[in-house]
Amino acid sequence: ETGVTQTPRHLVMGMTNKKSLKCEQHLGHNAMYWYKQSAKKPLELMFVYSLEERVENNSVPSRFSPECPNSSHLFLHLHTLQPEDSALYLCASSQELAGREQYFGPGTRLTVT
């Protein structure tokens, strides 16, 4: 595997389900990010981790819970989501936190029914 991988690629879940999104980066980067992408809107930064420490939580509802067990892995735990949470969730990594380009995974297409 190379670059940034995400699983699953597609997920359909009910409002009462609990699921997790997984991201893994094979680039030796120190920073990882979760974004939400909705159609025709700018990317929304959700969470940022640097060296496994969370440095940003952009007013994200508590039904989204991130976890970064090491510098290569990032999870997004989901529970009691709402239909408006349906979107493409993108994971990214960068070599360091400041001023560097980010490398993105293919995303997880989430549909909440």
Added chain:
Amino acid sequence: AQSVAQPEDQVNVAEGNPLTVKCTYSVSGNPYLFWYVQYPNRGLQFLLKYITGDNLVKGSYGFEAEFNKSQTSFHLKKPSALVSDSALYFCAVRDSYSNYQLIWGAGTKLIIKP
């Protein structure tokens, strides 16, 4: 307020013609500027960036971008478009307060017609 604007939702270009995708920004201090491309069902791919130096930046797949400080613009260009360039293009600028967050444009859909 800091912002990025991509004034065109969609740009249509004939194959072989030059293309331009526009981006203007508003940030404090010196901007770090980025262009990314997103192909269908894929994540975003980094194309190029401007941090300092030459105002004309060259990137992947034959793309280049011109930084214009007086017009606060960073337009993406390519001399001769390919059908395979059809994709969604995003401009972003580093948030000068947080130093790491990117402020994103809403994206421009580029359609190259044969």
